[in-house]
Amino acid sequence: YTVDITLGGQNFTVLLDTGSTDLWINAQGRNVALTNTSSLIATEVYGQGAVQGNIAFAELKVGNYVVPSQAFVNATRIVNMTTTVDGYMGMSFDVSNIFSTVAQAWGNESAQTLGRSFITNLFAQNTSLPNNFDIQLGRTEQMDEDGAGTFIVSGHSAAFGDVSDAPKLPRVVSDRWAVVMDEMRINGEKFSFNQSSVPGVPEGKVAAVMDSGFSLPPLPPAAVDAIYKSVPGAVFSQAAGGYVIPCNSSTILSFVFGGQEFLVHPLDLALPFAVPIVKNGATTNVTVCVATYQYLNLDPTQFAGFDLILGDAFLRNVYASFDYGDFNPMTNTSGTPFIQMVTTVDPYTAMDEFYQDRATVLATLPPTIEPSQFIQYPIATAANSTSSTASQDDAISGALSTDDDADSTHSSSDKTSWIVAFVLLGANLLVGLALLVVTLTMCVRGTKGKSVGSRYVPVRLKEADAHAEHDSEHGVPRYTDEA
Structure with missing residues (x-):
């Protein structure tokens, strides 16, 4: 499930991730206008794959909102990750690699200002807004190639x-x-x-x-x-x-x-x-x-x-x-x-x-x-048991520290x-x-x-059958595998 964002004047499609915090972008070959950069290196390790790059800063636009200078990992090493998106945008709490790396290098006070996630920055600069975000992950019919959800x-x-x-x-x-x-x-x-x-x-x-x-x-x-x-x-x-x-x-x-x-x-x-x-x-x-x-x-x-x-x-x-x-x-x-x-x-x-x-x-x-x-x-x-990227980057993948993010929870065991x-x-x-x-x-x-400027596409359901068998104890009808 992806969201379109604009970072440093460039458009990217990122995965919306409530299980992690940091924003990382594969900006290689793109002219992203940075508001600042650093020599600090951050790593993001997931169940299968990892990214590594320096912490940089750029203007971030999500919908109608603008964060003037958002910290992100400018990924220069990408190990065994999907190429169907340009990066991930975390929506969790500020206990992340960016925050901890900035805190260790420049102090906790600096991290609370410079190392915050997108959603934390958004609510910090718009204190009158209700500080919630909602998601509804749409379901398509008959395995359509794409559909719509709501953020x-x-x-x-x-x-x-x-x-x-x-x-x-x-x-x-x-x-x-x-x-x-x-x-x-x-x-x-x-x-x-x-x-x-x-x-x-x-x-x-x-x-x-x-x-x-x-x-x-x-x-x-x-x-x-x-x-x-x-x-x-x-x-x-x-x-x-x-x-x-x-x-x-x-x-x-x-x-x-x-x-x-x-x-x-x-x-x-x-x-x-x-x-x-x-x-x-x-x-x-x-x-x-x-x-x-x-x-x-x-x-x-x-x-x-x-x-x-x-x-x-x-x-x-x-x-x-x-x-x-x-x-x-x-x-x-x-x-x-x-x-x-x-x-x-x-x-x-x-x-x-x-x-x-x-x-x-x-x-x-x-x-x-x-x-x-x-x-x-x-x-x-037998295909994709081990990606070429992973095999080329054994050294870096071995050096990457384990993130405490929930997305880091699967081992990438070799399968055939x-x-x-x-x-x-x-x-x-x-x-x-x-x-x-x-x-x-x-x-x-x-x-x-x-x-x-919103659009909502609900899950399409047929009208309820008033005569459907109903299990009053549990509030839902019992299913069978009979057509």
């Missing part, structure tokens, strides 16, 4: 104005948009997590990071197992690095926050795509559906502050408002940032939408294969099938639906309720 600063979409009445989910750690999750439900049944690793999280609940930088949400392995073992015919594929499920099957998955249940659309539980396999000595193309929810494999001594990460395959199902509350690091004003969410999924029509969309997509792909058969055949080609390469790319700040790129429409609000 709003200092206001709410008219279509989701009720988000201001939603429960406020307070941030539970200082450096992430992590909030308490009450429950995960599978077919209406509560899944029991282990005790949270985050101090202060109540027993039976866990801390979840809301991270638009993760396409494929990583959860504890037992939770992933429980989700996909509830789908008849699902199997774990070592080649795919996750579960593969029958393409016309699904399950009912929901998450509960602040006492409210948020249904995950069945389209967001698996992605179909064609895979070349070797069968009877010949290469043949088949279609498989790979699970979007993946194993969270982290070193608990290195990564703390959350128990799971809910990325795009969850966030596409909500309209989310990220609010800093009274928190203001520049004035030492204490406060608790919070998130508010409302659902964008109609529980009465979601399964019909799933069958309709999936059938349309499968009609354009090779024949499907049962997961139990798929795992018996080798993948025909292109299907795994896709999963790893998707999990590390790429696209939400296969190779889909969805552009977020920028909407800037001077005051709540007043839009300036």
